[in-house]
Structures are given as C-alpha cells and as structure tokens.
Amino acid sequence: MSYQIENTQQGEKYNTIFSKVPAATRRKRNTRSRLRKRLLLGTYIVLLMLPIYWLLNMSLQTNSEILGSMTLWPKNLTFDNYIGIFSNPSWYMGYVNSITYVLMNMLITMLVALPAAYAFSRYKFIGDKHLFFWLLTNLMAPPAVFLLPYFQLYYSVGLFDTHIAVALAHCLFNIPLAIWILEGFMSSVPKEIDETAYIDGYSFPKFFVKIFIPMISSGIGVVLFFLFMFSWVELLLARTLTSTDAQPIGMIMTRTSTASGIDWGTLAAAGMLTIVPGILVVYFVRNHIAKGFALGRT
Amino acid sequence: MSWMVWTLPTAIFFSSIAAMLAGMTVWEIYSPTVERKGFLPISTTRGDRLFVSLLSAAFIHLGVVGFTSLSILVASAISVLWLLVLMRWG
Amino acid sequence: MNNKVYNNRAWLLVLPMLVLVAFSAIIPLMTVVNYSVQDVLGPHASFFTGTEWFRTMLNDPALQTAFGRQILFSLTILAIQIPLGIGIALIMPKQGWQASAVLILITLPLLIPWNVVGSIWQIFTRGDIGLMGWSLREIGIEYNITRNAGDAWFTIILMDVWHWTPLVAMLCYSGLRSIPEAYYQAARIDRASKWAVFRYIQLPKLTNVLVIAVLLRFMHSFMIYAEPFVLTGGGPGSSTTFLSQSLATMAIGQQDLGPSAAFSIIYFLVILLVSWVFYTTIMHMQKDKTPQGGA
Numbered sequence: 001m002s003y004q005i006e007n008t009q010q011g012e013k014y015n016t017i018f019s020k021v022p023a024a025t026r027r028k029r030n031t032r033s034r035l036r037k038r039l040l041l042g043t044y045i046v047l048l049m050l051p052i053y054w055l056l057n058m059s060l061q062t063n064s065e066i067l068g069s070m071t072l073w074p075k076n077l078t079f080d081n082y083i084g085i086f087s088n089p090s091w092y093m094g095y096v097n098s099i100t101y102v103l104m105n106m107l108i109t110m111l112v113a114l115p116a117a118y119a120f121s122r123y124k125f126i127g128d129k130h131l132f133f134w135l136l137t138n139l140m141a142p143p144a145v146f147l148l149p150y151f152q153l154y155y156s157v158g159l160f161d162t163h164i165a166v167a168l169a170h171c172l173f174n175i176p177l178a179i180w181i182l183e184g185f186m187s188s189v190p191k192e193i194d195e196t197a198y199i200d201g202y203s204f205p206k207f208f209v210k211i212f213i214p215m216i217s218s219g220i221g222v223v224l225f226f227l228f229m230f231s232w233v234e235l236l237l238a239r240t241l242t243s244t245d246a247q248p249i250g251m252i253m254t255r256t257s258t259a260s261g262i263d264w265g266t267l268a269a270a271g272m273l274t275i276v277p278g279i280l281v282v283y284f285v286r287n288h289i290a291k292g293f294a295l296g297r298t
Numbered sequence: 299m300s301w302m303v304w305t306l307p308t309a310i311f312f313s314s315i316a317a318m319l320a321g322m323t324v325w326e327i328y329s330p331t332v333e334r335k336g337f338l339p340i341s342t343t344r345g346d347r348l349f350v351s352l353l354s355a356a357f358i359h360l361g362v363v364g365f366t367s368l369s370i371l372v373a374s375a376i377s378v379l380w381l382l383v384l385m386r387w388g
Numbered sequence: 389m390n391n392k393v394y395n396n397r398a399w400l401l402v403l404p405m406l407v408l409v410a411f412s413a414i415i416p417l418m419t420v421v422n423y424s425v426q427d428v429l430g431p432h433a434s435f436f437t438g439t440e441w442f443r444t445m446l447n448d449p450a451l452q453t454a455f456g457r458q459i460l461f462s463l464t465i466l467a468i469q470i471p472l473g474i475g476i477a478l479i480m481p482k483q484g485w486q487a488s489a490v491l492i493l494i495t496l497p498l499l500i501p502w503n504v505v506g507s508i509w510q511i512f513t514r515g516d517i518g519l520m521g522w523s524l525r526e527i528g529i530e531y532n533i534t535r536n537a538g539d540a541w542f543t544i545i546l547m548d549v550w551h552w553t554p555l556v557a558m559l560c561y562s563g564l565r566s567i568p569e570a571y572y573q574a575a576r577i578d579r580a581s582k583w584a585v586f587r588y589i590q591l592p593k594l595t596n597v598l599v600i601a602v603l604l605r606f607m608h609s610f611m612i613y614a615e616p617f618v619l620t621g622g623g624p625g626s627s628t629t630f631l632s633q634s635l636a637t638m639a640i641g642q643q644d645l646g647p648s649a650a651f652s653i654i655y656f657l658v659i660l661l662v663s664w665v666f667y668t669t670i671m672h673m674q675k676d677k678t679p680q681g682g683a
Contacts, residue, residue: 037479044476045493048550051512052496054519058511066517108408116405123398126326130345131402133667138413140607140663141656148423148639149416152301172412175405233501236613236636250501264517271504278499279492286488289495289558302419303426303434312418340672353664356657363439364446370439 052275059268066264081269094249095273097163101238101246102231104167109174109227110220116175117182118208122191135176146172147240154241165241166248170231177230178223185219186212221288228281232274249274322348336388347388351381417656423649441650450626451634451651458631462609465548469605472549473556474594478586480561491561494554506618509547513619533620537627540620544628547615552608556601563597564590599670603663610659631655 058066059081060074085091119125120132150169151160159165193215197207213220235250242248253270282289322345331344338350355377362373424441426434445451476494481487500508513533515521524531533540567589575585613632616622622629622637629637635655639648 041476041479041481041490045490048497048554049493050519051508051550054512055508058517070517070522072519112405112408115401119398119401122392124392124394125396125398125402126323127345128398129343130349131406133664135409136667137660137663138409140610140659141413146416146420147636148645149302149419150412152419153415156301168408169412171408175409179405229499232499235501235503250503253504253507264511267507268511271500271507274501274504275496275499278496282492282495282499286491289491289562302415303422303428305422305425305436307436308418308422308425311421340668349664353657353661357661360442360446360654360657363442 055268055271058264059272061265063263063265081265082273084266085269085273091252091270094247094252097242097246098232098238098248098250099277101163101166101170101248102228104163105170105174105231106224106227108167109171109178110224113175113178113182113223114208114213117179117186118212120179120183121186122194132179135179139173139176139180141172147236150237151240160241161243161245163246166238166246167231169237169241170234172237173234174227174230177226181223181226182216182219185216189215218288221285225281225285225289229278232277318348338384338388342388344385347384348381350388351377351384354380354384420649420652423645424653426646428645437646441647442654445647445651445654454626454629454631454634457629458610461545461612461630462606464545465552465609466602466605468545468549469553469556470598470602473553473601474560474598476553476557477560477564478590480557482565491558494557496554497551498554500551502614503618505547505551506615509543509550509615510619513543533624535624537624540624540628544616544619547619548609548612551615552605556605559597559601560594563594567593595673599673603666603670606666607659607663 057072057074060077060079061071062076062078062080065071065074065076120128154160154165154169159168189212193211194207197211202211235248238248239251242251249270253267325344333341333343335341336347338347340346342350358377358380359370359373362368362376363370425436425438427437428434480490480494497505510518512518513521513531515525515532521531530536531539533543571589572585575589580588611632612630613636616628616630617633617636620628622633635648635651638644638651
C-alpha cells in the first residue's frame with residue numbers, strides 16, 4: 001500500500017465524493033451483507049454445537065428414556081448421571097488425575113521452554129537450526145510409534161502409574177510447541193529493550209522475569225492454552241503410562257460398557273464433564289486468544 | 299537397560315551417528331561453515347548437507363532392502379558415495 | 389529481527405529443555421530401532437533378524453493400502469478445512485461481546501479429549517439414539533457406519549472437519565485481525581471489489597498463519613488414531629483403518645514388536661521427509677520476504 005488514510009471520517013468523505021453509488025444505498029447494501037454474514041456464522045455455530053448439545057441432552061436423561069424414544073430435549077430432567085459420577089471416587093478421581101498431570105506438564109514445559117525460546121530468538125549458536133528442526137519433528141512423531149518403549153522406559157525408572165510420568169511424556173510434543181510459539185512472540189519484541197535493560201544494570205534473570213515476561217504475557221497466555229489443550233486431549237500415552245493410581249478420565253469412561261450394555265447416560269455425563277475445564281480455560285484467555293493464535297507471526 | 303535389547307549393529311549405528319555429530323561440532327568450532335549454493339535447489343550449510351545425505355541414505359537402504367534382492371552393503375556403498383558427493387558439491 | 393548475536397553460551401539456556409525432550413524422544417526411538425532388527429519374544433529372548441522385517445513391511449499389501457488411504461484422508465481434510473476455515477474467519481465479528489462469545493464457542497471442539505470426540509460422534513450417528521443417524525433414517529436415507537464403508541468415510545471426514553476446522557478458523561481470524569484498518573480504507577477509496585480486497589490485502593497477510601495451519605493439520609491428520617478408533621474401530625472391514633491404528637494393532641494387539649518397530653521407522657522417515665521439505669520451503673519463503681521488511 002503506497003498511501004494510507006489515517007482516520008475513518010476522512011475515508012468516508014472521499015468515499016462519498018468518488019463513489020457513484022449513493023451513500024444510502026451503500027449503507028443498505030452493507031447491512032444486508034452483514035445480515036448474511038451473521039446468518040452464515042449462526043448456521044455454522046448451530047451445526048458445531050449440535051453434537052455437543054446431543055451429548056448434553058443424553059446426559060440429562062435416564063437410560064430408559066435414551067433407549068426408549070427419540071426426544072429432542074429431556075422430558076424427565078434428571079441429574080442422576082452427574083450425581084453418580086460425583087459420588088463415586090473411582091469416577092471423579094479420573095478428573096483429579098487428568099487435571100494434576102496437565103498442570104504439572106504446563107509448569108514443567110513453561111520452566112524449560114521460556115529460556116530455550118529466548119535463546120532461539122536472540123542468539124545464533126552451533127547447530128541452532130538443526131536443533132529447532134529436530135524439536136519440530138517431535139511434534140510430528142506419532143505417539144503410537146513410541147507406546148511400548150515408553151511403557152518400558154517409565155516402568156524401568158519406577159515412574160509407571162504416576163502423574164509425573166504422564167506429565168513428562170507429554171513434554172515430548174508440548175515443549176517443542178511452546179518453544180515454537182514463544183519464539184515467534186519473543187522475536188517480535190525489539191532487541192533494543194534487552195540492551196537498554198542491561199545498560200540500566202539489570203542482570204539477565206532479573207531482566208527476564210521483571211521486564212521480558214510481562215512484555216510477552218499474551219503470548220504466554222496462548223501458550224498455556226495450547227499446552228492445556230494438547231495435554232488434556234491426549235490419551236494414548238496417558239493410558240499407556242497409567243494403570244490405577246493416575247488413570248485419566250478418558251480411560252475410566254471406557255468402563256461404561258458393561259455386560260448389560262452401555263451405560264449411555266453416564267458416558268454422556270462424563271463426556272460433558274471433560275468439556276468443562278476447556279471452557280474455563282478458553283474463558284480466561286479469550287482476550288489474548290485472537291492476538292495470540294497467530295503465534296506472533298503475522 | 300536390558301529392556302532396550304541392544305544389538306551390536308544398532309550400537310555401532312548409534313555410536314557412529316553420535317561420532318558424526320561430535321565431529322561436525324568440532325569441525326564447526328575450528329572452521330565455521332559458510333552457507334553456499336551447490337547443485338541442491340537451496341543454499342545449504344555443512345550440517346544441512348549432512349542431514350540431507352543421512353535422510354537420503356535411509357531411503358536408499360529402504361529401497362534396496364524392500365524392493366531389490368541386492369545386499370544391504372550395496373545400499374551402504376551408494377550412500378557413502380552420495381554423502382561424499384553431497385558434502386563436496388551439494 | 390535478523391540481527392541475532394553469535395554466542396554459544398546460549399546452549400546453556402537450551403540445555404534443560406534438551407535433556408527433557410531427549411529423555412522422552414531419543415531413548416524410545418533407540419529402542420524402536422533395536423526392536424526393528426530383532427524378533428523380540430520377551431525381555432530376555434530375542435533373535436537378530438537383520439533387515440527381514442523391513443522387507444516384509446515394505447511389501448505388505450495391507451500396509452500399502454493403509455498408507456494410500458492415509459494420504460487420501462489427509463489431502464481431503466486439508467482441501468475442505470483450509471477454505472472453510474478462511475471463510476469462517478472472514479465472517480466472524482471483529483469486536484464486542486459477540487466476538488468473545490463466538491471465539492469461545494468455536495474453540496470448544498478443540499478442547500474435547502480425542503476419544504470423547506469419537507464417542508460423541510458415535511452416539512450422534514447411531515440410527516437408534518443419535519440425532520444425525522436417526523434424522524437421516526427418518527428422511528429415508530440408508531445410513532449405517534458399521535456396514536457401509538462410504539458412510540464410515542463420510543462420517544470420519546465430517547467428524548474431522550467438525551473437530552479441527554475451528555483451529556484453522558482461529559489462526560486465520562488472528563491473522564486478519566492484524567491487518568490495519570487503514571488498508572481497508574485505502575481499498576474503499578479505490579473502490580476495490582470484495583474479491584480484490586481478499587486477494588490483495590487479506591490473503592497475503594494470511595500466508596504465514598496458513599502455513600502453520602497446513603503444517604499442524606497435516607501432521608495431526610497423518611497420525612489420527614483415537615477418533616476413528618472409537619467411532620468405527622477401523623471398519624467396516626479395514627476401510628477406515630489408518631496408519632496409526634494398523635501400527636497399534638500390530639504392536640499391542642498382536643505383540644509383533646519387531647515388525648511394528650520396523651513399520652514405525654518407515655512411517656517416521658516418511659513424516660521426517662515431508663516435514664523437512666515443508667520446513668525448508670517455509671524458511672526459504674521467509675528468507676525471500678525479509679529484504680522487503682515483510683514477515
């Protein structure tokens with residue numbers, strides 16, 4: 001763009017002068033196009049929500065109602081499925097386990113990824129590009145490849161069936177992801193800021209914590225969102241590395257199929273409950289998300 | 299470590315990879331690489347060329363083992379030659 | 389941006405991360421390589437088989453079809469999700485409470501554990517208790533994912549589009565948000581058409597995020613496991629058995645460690661090649677762009 005118009009009113013004025021279409025018609029056309037956009041978006045969101053609504057609907061019904069007839073909303077509203085889950089430790093401990101290892105993973109990942117991303121964004125060093133690429137390949141490695149060795153590795157170091165084992169295993173893809181995103185954000189902070197801080201007598205750790213981290217806080221918010229997301233949704237590794245003490249909720253859900261058939265109501269209620277932490281996390285980072293989703297790379 | 303079921307060939311394989319990485323690092327310290335453009339479509343450093351040749355060596359081995367009845371040594375010989383060509387002119 | 393200092397002490401900052409990732413990545417990878425050249429019967433009973441497993445795996449017709457199916461699947465979902473994601477990003481509201489609400493709703497599918505996604509769709513598409521399966525049956529469409537391979541394919545693609553298009557949309561949305569309002573005003577003065585605005589203002593700004601979107605989507609779709617496993621179990625027959633699932637069946641189901649390790653390595657090498665080509669291309673593009681102060 002060779003020229004830019006600074007403020008909207010000016011733009012509007014030029015527009016009125018040069019445009020052959022009368023302003024009123026144009027405004028009407030704008031409203032109509034906006035309405036169409038809203039309609040399309042609304043349709044998409046409704047379609048997006050339908051499967052989730054159906055799960056919610058089923059979780060509020062008794063099994064006989066689910067299997068008996070097709071009801072678009074629960075006729076006899078019941079919370080028994082949820083009560084069943086919350087009154088049974090072997091159910092709700094699944095949530096505690098999942099949340100524990102996810103939080104551990106977020107903490108570990110942040111601690112090691114922040115300095116590493118800083119190194120990648122500010123310095124050149126031997127093998128930097130290859131190291132970065134190697135990290136990315138871990139993001140691409142299908143966990144199915146590693147299942148058995150993982151089991152044996154964690155078993156032999158005595159971490160099998162602990163939360164920390166799952167947290168460490170999830171570092172495999174979460175650390176590379178965190179570094180990748182953080183590096184983008186850090187590179188968009190001008191280097192002069194570092195230099196000024198050093199001249200002002202800040203030591204590296206003090207500068208990093210006091211000045212640098214606040215500057216990339218929206219980036220950190222987004223990274224935490226991604227870390228939560230990928231650790232929370234992954235179950236293949238989590239399932240392999242645990243048996244009873246640290247079993248994730250997704251695994252406990254498979255228990256709903258018993259000899260007498262599948263307990264649909266409980267399955268649906270448990271499924272709904274796995275969505276709740278996600279909603280909370282998105283809610284907290286909603287203001288950073290739009291800026292941060294581009295991973296600092298726009 | 300017994301669960302890792304080491305064998306002599308794989309041990310040699312990993313040691314030579316480690317040795318190569320160490321060698322490249324030392325070489326880099328004493329004479330830093332300059333990025334240049336050879337017959338490959340992109341400009342590369344020494345490390346890039348080593349990576350390309352190792353990756354292609356893996357596919358050469360797979361091709362020979364999977365689809366021909368030649369000895370695996372043939373694949374290794376081709377790979378070494380290819381590595382030298384790449385490192386020099388790539 | 390490009391004035392990085394050469395300093396090998398930066399390695400100290402990288403080291404803790406390196407130790408952690410290497411523990412999780414390199415030791416298992418070495419073990420897989422060791423498995424692949426042996427017939428592992430137990431912890432202390434294994435026979436050296438050399439390259440035997442690689443030969444078997446490369447010539448296995450079932451795996452070759454699974455591979456073809458995988459590529460077809462990845463390309464299909466990319467072809468649907470990328471344009472759809474851009475479209476949704478273009479119609480999302482830009483500010484106010486509506487923007488926040490839409491953001492939260494759209495990201496929701498991303499935060500559901502993958503096997504729960506499978507369960508949701510399994511329920512949703514059942515003919516007896518699922519809304520979609522039931523509705524289709526009521527209209528009179530034969531729809532059964534456990535019998536008809538076409539239906540199973542359609543459902544898996546629909547599920548993946550449902551699950552992952554939000555990621556593409558979110559990435560594009562944040563890309564669009566970074567375009568200064570002045571660009572649009574300039575376009576308005578030129579009386580540029582909507583298409584021209586998209587082609588010359590919005591699309592160039594989106595290239596960076598689109599590259600990320602394509603890379604993430606390709607990688608994840610290439611190792612898709614839990615969703616189709618729960619939804620169709622790979623069936624009917626093996627019509628929706630993707631690579632990860634063939635691998636897991638072999639390694640865990642049949643305890644064939646040697647062959648499945650050899651297969652893993654082939655799989656890994658393919659992914660490595662694809663991602664290297666992709667990565668190099670991106671880096672190349674960015675390098676070409678920087679002189680004009682872009683990126």
